[in-house]
Amino acid sequence: MLRDHFHLPRNADGEPLIYLCGNSLGLQPKAAQQQLTEDLQSWQQRGVEGWWEGPDGGWLGYHRRLQDGLAAIVGAQPDEVVATNALTVNLHLLMVSFFRPAGRRCKVIMESGAFPSDQHAVRAQLHFHGLDPDEHLIEVSPREGESTIATADIVAAIEEAGDTLALVLWTGVQYYTGQYFALGEIAAAGRAVGARVGFDLAHAVGNVPLQLHNWGCDFAVWCNYKYLNGGPGAPGGLFVHARHAEDEQLPRFAGWWGHRESDRFAMKPDFRPEHGAAGWQVSTVPVLGLGPLLAGLPLFERAGGVEVLRAQSIVLTSALYEQVSQLPDVRILTSADPAQRGAQLSVYIPGERPDLERQLSRAGLVCDYRQDNLDGSGGGVLRLAPAPLYNTADEVAAVATLLERVL
Structure with a gap:
């Protein structure tokens, strides 16, 4: 401790x-103030040159300084993770890529009573594709008289949906009941019927062991301000499995910080995504927003x-x-x-x-x-x-x- x-x-x-109340907002690491002071001083002393000069080569690669720590916590390879955007923004961005309804395969399955933001996002994506949530959203509920959902019921619902299922979107730890779901089994069931699989790890990251790469899910999203102690409103994180790392044909809502760094500043209109999860970044890395997270992540390794x-x-x-x-x-x-x-x-x-x-x-x-x-x-x-x-x-x-x- x-x-x-x-x-x-x-x-x-x-x-x-x-x-x-760490499930809502983690405490402030004492090192956060020092990290923010360092970044503020770099801004004060260097101005725009702080992007390529200063500690660790400047801010240009700021997100890379977080990758090893986040990867260890979620069970991923470093280039499969990136700290960027906010959780629901990341969920929308990744559903653009991995929820591709076509023909019979046009349904989404999730838990009933999922965090409202997830429900809003899924319903909005269904409407965006011209689909009716009443018909194309499958929700799995606890059995009568119970407050948690049996893994067998989740797997059975996935198998019953079969080739109509485009996306399994599941929670790591249920925000309301605290249930820790069997994510490996859920991922395996989803992939077995040919669906994409994504996880919302808002209440799971930094809380329970995760093995995202080995489980084979396509993507995951999380916030960094709960058990990871990244500060109120800290930018979120996302995972994209390595099998998608070089797929430039995968549809996505692109932004310039997701463009490969090697020629990002050539300012060309054609988008060429950065390798791995970093290719789903959109806007400039929020340096001051990520400082507390950078200060807090080493504590997990020390523990x-x-x-x-x-x-x-x-x-x-x-x-x-x-x-x-x-x-x-x-x-x-x-x-x-x-x-x-x-x-x-x-x-x-x-x-x-x-x-x-x-x-x-x-x-x-x-x-x-x-x-x-x-x-x-x-x-x-x-x-x-x-x-x-x-x-x-x-x-x-x-x-x-x-x-x-x-x-």
Whole structure:
């Protein structure tokens, strides 16, 4: 654990709060300020020449400084990943390339209750192609009385769709329930029926082990501000499998930063994509937006990698599960099986509690609460996400007592 490398939110007395909201916004690495200062000083001292002069050869190759760290976290080759744009922008850009409905093969399959931005993007893409979401969008739901989706049901839905399926778009970790999906099995099922496969890893990256290259998915997208601690609104990341690295005929919405660097500044109208995932960049690399991510990524290597952090995460969530499950009148939506959850427990609390999040914060716990009304009582779901980079067993041990007092 590298807790001392992060700034911890504190109360009015200067005592650190228990911060279990890394699933929404990770904490600030202390090195972020130094990295931003370095980039600001380069801008101050060099102006435009900062693009090709200064630390690590200037800003022109800034995105390449992030590739090794991101590749290690998502289980990819360095040229299969790039930090660029925002998550939903990347999702649209990659669906332009990999959702190519034709003939019978024109349907998309995804989870019901996926993050709204994914639902918006998929429905917009279907409309863009003149397709009706009511007819061409397949959504897989949990079985009656359950809150998570069985892998067998996902695979069965993919197999049933068969040659009508153009794209499998699935979530790595479900934002609401915390379910960690069997992505390797989902990718294999999708490819077996001839569909393209893409993943939204917003709540999975930096949280659970990933093997994107070996799983063989076509693409993936994620945000860098949750478990990767890249700062509010940090640019996102994307993965494109190596088998597509040299395919210049693959349709895409091009932009000049995706043009190959060797002749980008020749300013020619013809687009020749950069090798690999970098060819899906659109606009100029956002240097100041990526600085905190560049500062934070080395902490994963120092911690021993995602596998080591995952082991600690299981310890934390298992202890939290045991303690919270003892509280009266609550129901944990997240699986009791550590292999089927990430660093998150979603706890359903009945009754109208519009001020619960604020009450918990005043009591010393930062987390998030969303009204849901699952049982008609007006209740909601509390998401508790201990991040192994900075949360401790002692903090987890204090959560149940604090919850019981506030509730």
